[in-house]
Structure formats: structure tokens, C-alpha cells
Amino acid sequence: MTDTDEKRDLFAIADLAKEFDISTRAIRFYETKGLLKPERVGSTRVFRRRDRARLILILRGKRLGFSLRDISEYLSLYDADSTRTAQVRMLVDKVDERLTQLEAQMTDLRTTIAELTEIRGLARERLSQAPKEG
Amino acid sequence: MTDTDEKRDLFAIADLAKEFDISTRAIRFYETKGLLKPERVGSTRVFRRRDRARLILILRGKRLGFSLRDISEYLSLYDADSTRTAQVRMLVDKVDERLTQLEAQMTDLRTTIAELTEIRGLARERLSQAPKEG
DNA sequence: TCACGGGATGACGTTAGCGTCAAACATATG
DNA sequence: CATATGTTTGACGCTAACGTCATCCCGTGA
Numbered sequence: 494m495t496d497t498d499e500k501r502d503l504f505a506i507a508d509l510a511k512e513f514d515i516s517t518r519a520i521r522f523y524e525t526k527g528l529l530k531p532e533r534v535g536s537t538r539v540f541r542r543r544d545r546a547r548l549i550l551i552l553r554g555k556r557l558g559f560s561l562r563d564i565s566e567y568l569s570l571y572d573a574d575s576t577r578t579a580q581v582r583m584l585v586d587k588v589d590e591r592l593t594q595l596e597a598q599m600t601d602l603r604t605t606i607a608e609l610t611e612i613r614g615l616a617r618e619r620l621s622q623a624p625k626e627g
Numbered sequence: 628m629t630d631t632d633e634k635r636d637l638f639a640i641a642d643l644a645k646e647f648d649i650s651t652r653a654i655r656f657y658e659t660k661g662l663l664k665p666e667r668v669g670s671t672r673v674f675r676r677r678d679r680a681r682l683i684l685i686l687r688g689k690r691l692g693f694s695l696r697d698i699s700e701y702l703s704l705y706d707a708d709s710t711r712t713a714q715v716r717m718l719v720d721k722v723d724e725r726l727t728q729l730e731a732q733m734t735d736l737r738t739t740i741a742e743l744t745e746i747r748g749l750a751r752e753r754l755s756q757a758p759k760e761g
Numbered sequence: 762t763c764a765c766g767g768g769a770t771g772a773c774g775t776t777a778g779c780g781t782c783a784a785a786c787a788t789a790t791g
Numbered sequence: 792c793a794t795a796t797g798t799t800t801g802a803c804g805c806t807a808a809c810g811t812c813a814t815c816c817c818g819t820g821a
Contacts, residue, residue, distance in 0.1 A: 507767070517768085522809060536769055536816080557735050558679050560807075570746050581747050588740055595736065598729060602689050604720055613715050641797070651798090654778060669787085670799055694777075 504540040506531075509548060523551060526561050528568060547571075558594075563587060640665075643682060657685060660695050662702060677704040680707075693726075698723060 510517045522568045524538075528551055531538040540548075547568060554564035567584055644651045658672075667716045674682075681702060688698035691731040701718055712731055 494648070516809075518811085521769085526808095538768080541777080553735055553795060557732055558738060562807095570743075579661060581743075584670060585743050585747060588736070588743055592736055592740070595732060596729070598691055599688055599733075602729065605687070606726070609704075609715075609719050609722055612678055613719060639797080650779075652781085653779060655799090660778095671787090672798085696777095 502542050504545060506538050507539070509540055509545060513548065513552060515552070520548070523548070523561070526565065528561060528565055558591060559587070636676050638679060640672050640674070643679060647686060649686070654682070655672065657658055657682070657695070660699065660708055662695060692725060693721070 504518055505576045506517045509515075510520060520529065521538075524531065529540075529544055529547060531544050533539065550568060550571075551561075551564055554567060555561075559567070566580065570581065570584060638652055639655055641650045642719075643649075644654060656664065658665065662672075663678055663681055665674045665678050667673065671691075684702060684705075685695075688701060693701070700714065704715065704718065727757075
């Protein structure tokens with residue numbers, strides 16, 4: 494219950510790497526791409542909760558199938574002053590586009606699953622007739 | 628209505644490329660990866676309807692987010708004799724896995740869309756207060 | 762003091778899936 | 792015949808997103 498454990502504000506690169514199960518290399522890479530801008534103490538990176546929050550957004554973006562470049566634009570929306578309508582529009586469009594893609598994928602997947610199921614059925618039939626298998 | 632147009636059995640590489648809006652390079656690439664095995668007349672590739680059908684499966688596999696390697700395994704299921712249960716199992720598992728991924732993505736997307744919608748709202752508010760823009 | 766655990770650069774390597782020439786041959790056509 | 796069009800096989804190029812060294816620096820505890 495000490496706030497040093499759950500509410501702390503400073504993280505080392507390895508802390509975040511471990512927490513989100515990614516490599517420190519990946520984190521440094523995101524920084525070179527401008528997605529993260531941790532402070533430094535000497536040369537050592539020091540991450541704040543804000544940086545951690547951004548990392549979470551990055552990882553979600555990746556799960557969603559967006560490129561780091563896209564994610565970068567998305568993150569810029571959180572940087573208050575750059576909230577230009579054109580930017581917002583672009584991003585919303587990309588999300589819509591991706592959503593359309595995913596819907597198409599779901600449809601395709603259903604078809605594929607149906608086919609696989611049938612093939613599986615045929616395979617079983619065949620096996621029950623020719624019991625010997627490698 | 629002549630059967631030369633809709634029911635023909637022979638295609639040049641460019642025919643298929645145009646029909647599916649991909650490059651001839653891509654088609655040759657799929658061949659080097661063993662996904663297609665067109666016949667040859669001299670050195671020129673000649674595709675039959677069967678090859679065309681395989682190409683359709685390849686493209687669907689790609690839309691589904693599978694690698695060419697995965698698609699290759701999938702296609703092998705259609706080559707009758709190699710219908711080993713282990714193979715079928717692997718493929719079905721991969722499909723299930725992908726389906727799970729897609730479901731997670733859909734959930735994430737909904738969250739993201741909600742956030743974007745909110746950001747868009749904030750942006751509009753701000754714009755209506757400070758009318759001057761770029 | 763010295764080894765040890767982290768952290769920080771580079772910088773080159775890697776995989777996937779083609780793109781992009783280059784060079785050469787075949788065929789059809791004016 | 793000259794040109795245009797389509798095909799072939801290399802072979803190198805390219806992007807994304809890191810992985811994998813190699814090298815170096817820094818603070819700490821036995």
C-alpha cells in the first residue's frame with residue numbers, strides 16, 4: 494500500500510520493458526521515431542507516468558495493426574496545440590478505413606473456417622477408411 | 628457470350644495480374660515460394676483455371692493477415708494426398724488464433740474510436756472558440 | 762579495487778514481400 | 792526490317808520494426 498509501489502512517477506527503461514513484455518531496444522526505437530520523449534538524468538532515460546501512458550497507446554496502436562508512423566500522428570492529437578481539424582480528420586479516416594478492413598477480414602475468415610471445417614471432415618473420413626498413419 | 632471470354636482455361640501472367648490488380652512480379656514471387664505451379668510453353672508461364680483458383684485463395688489468405696508460408700500450408704490441404712490430421716490441426720489452430728486476434732482488435736478499435744470521437748469533439752469546441760485557423 | 766548489473770550509443774543483420782532495373786528473346790505488325 | 796509489346800531470368804533495392812552484437816560508461820557492494 495505504500496505509494497512507492499503503485500503510484501510512483503519514475504520508471505527505468507527496463508521497468509517498462511518488463512511491465513509490457515517488450516524489449517528495451519523497442520522502447521529506444523520508439524524514441525528515435527519520436528513516439529516517446531523521456532527525460533534524461535545524465536544519459537539515462539527516465540520515464541514519467543505520462544511517458545508510460547503514451548507507451549500504452551503505442552502498444553494498442555500496434556495491436557490494431559497501425560504503423561508506428563500512423564501511431565505517431567495519433568499521439569500528436571494528445572499534444573494539445575496541434576489539434577488541427579485536418580489532422581483529426583485524417584486520423585478518424587484511417588480508423589474508419591481500418592475498421593472496414595477488419596470487417597472484411599471477419600467475413601473472409603468465416604468463409605475460410607467453413608472450408609477448413611469441411612476439409613477436416615473429409616480428412617477424418619479418409620482416415621477412418623485407411624487407419625494406418627505414419 | 629462466346630465461351631472464349633468467360634470460360635476459358637488459359638491465362639497469361641498479365642491476365643491474372645490485371646484481373647486481381649497485382650503485379651506480375653508478385654505472381655512470379657508466389658511461384659518461387661511454391662504457391663503456384665503454372666505450366667510452361669517454352670519458358671512462358673501458362674495458367675489454368677486451377678492456378679487461378681489457387682491465386683484467389685492466396686489473395687484471400689493475405690487479406691486475412693496470414694503469411695505466405697501459412698497460406699502455403701493451407702493450400703497443401705487441397706492437394707489431396709497430403710491431408711494428414713496433424714497438418715489440418717495446425718491450420719485450424721492458426722485460423723482460430725487469428726480469429727481471436729481479430730476479436731481483440733475489434734474491441735480495441737471500439738475503444739480507440741470512442742477516444743477519437745471525443746478528441747474530435749474537443750477539437751471542434753476549441754475551433755468554435757478561436758475561429759482563426761491557418 | 763574490482764567485478765557486476767544496468768544503461769547508452771552506434772552499426773550491421775534480419776524477415777517479408779515484393780519493386781525496380783537490366784538484358785535478352787519471341788511475336789506481331791506496318 | 793524496325794518497332795512495339797510481352798515474356799523470361801537474375802540481381803539488387805527497399806521499408807518496417809526491431810534483434811543482436813560490440814564497446815563504453817557509471818554507480819555499488821563485498
